[in-house]
Amino acid sequence: MAKKIRAVVKVQAQAGKATPAPPIGPALGQHGINIMAFVKEFNERTAPQTGMVIPAEITVFEDRSFTFITKTPPAADLLKRESGVAKGSGTPNRATVGTVSRAKIRAIAELKMQDLNAKDLEGAEKMIEGTARSMGLEVTA
């Protein structure tokens, strides 16, 4: 039977390593969700992606049961991993912190296509490229 939705909550957590600490604990606790049940399920589902930050969109129903879907990691995290830099530039217009190849931009765009509001792959690539530049990453051929 269809259940009435109480709220939708979006969080991000380390794959396989979510804990009941803030922000997850308070975010879910205030809706009456059993926090440990979410943590266990999130960690089990995301264990293969350990090392990445994974966004989750949790739907909370009136009876306090919940379902959730996981999304692809944030573009900035994927770019950091691909380019090997630990942190983006604070002044991206002046200081670059690394490079990322166009092929890698395309690979990230393909991975994130399902979660991006892009018409086609080319549009998705432009979005990822924009994120790269805003972090101080130079896009190479």
Place this chain on the structure above:
Amino acid sequence: MPDRWLEVSIRATAEAAEALSALFERAGQGGVVIEPELRPGPDVDEVLPTPGAFAMLRTYLPEGQDLVPRRREIENSVGLLRAFDLAPMGDLTFRWIGEEDWANAWKQHYSVQRIGRRWVIKPRWQAFVPGAGDLVLDLDPGMAFGTGLHPTTQLVLECLETLGPAGGGAGRLAGQDVLDLGTGSGILSLAAARLGAGSVLALDVDEVAVAAATENAAQNGLADVVSVRRATLGEPINGVVTVPGLDLVAAFDGAFANIVARVIAERAPALERALRPGAWLIASGIIAEREAEAAVPLAAQGFTTERRLQQGDWVTFLCRKEPAGPLSGAAPTVQEA
């Protein structure tokens, strides 16, 4: 974990939310929470964004020495965004919260539940009059896993009802020594004790779980049967070792491992050693897509799967260690280093 956290909230449109969430990601602890404002849709299970697509954004700052600079960074950056005339956003609000504020909120919605044919999970703070044949587990899980609400726990309890002689009822585990690896709230240890187990050793590496399971055993009058220890089985994990001074080789007639696929796989050799010939093992907490990750190592240790149960995405195995007999020991087993 700090005792108190400063919750930072702001209401903003989708446009401003992008920039604000990047700020909260950077300055807050553990990231940002975004909760879109919703209105009912045409169907009961459908919701739509409110006009303007507003959302509430939250992040948390732990009490401590860098709280003031982190709070200032957030306030300054929000001021800058406002100066850029970024799409509408509300004012920043701050409030202190403690673990008790969120950890217990779900309890209001936790009520007496029936699992399988005879199990009744009764929250400690609720009254319940048991019927004939009911097996009641009085529980306050606190922040430990094992409320009985999760399919993994429910599957184990259902599985337990089929163990032992048919019609064995409450005495179906009479006199057995049982191991509960990763006990959480202690729910499965209590269940084994209710079914007549002579002794239950409940292990967990998490202090919160050990405290909850100890209290639950006492509250159910089962403290003389259920022994709760902060320990593991096999290789140490996060500095937690096996139970000192206890010989855990061929020591149990049955075991629960309601954890996750990876840990079951990793602990399969130690479980095999801890169990007596012919003993049962209920392995649970296995998500269907990773079933093989647990099933293959269990089979490699000589466990045969007698039952496979599934609820939603979750799978539980009832396994059996090879019985003693003229051929026992003939099959090669992998021993833990």
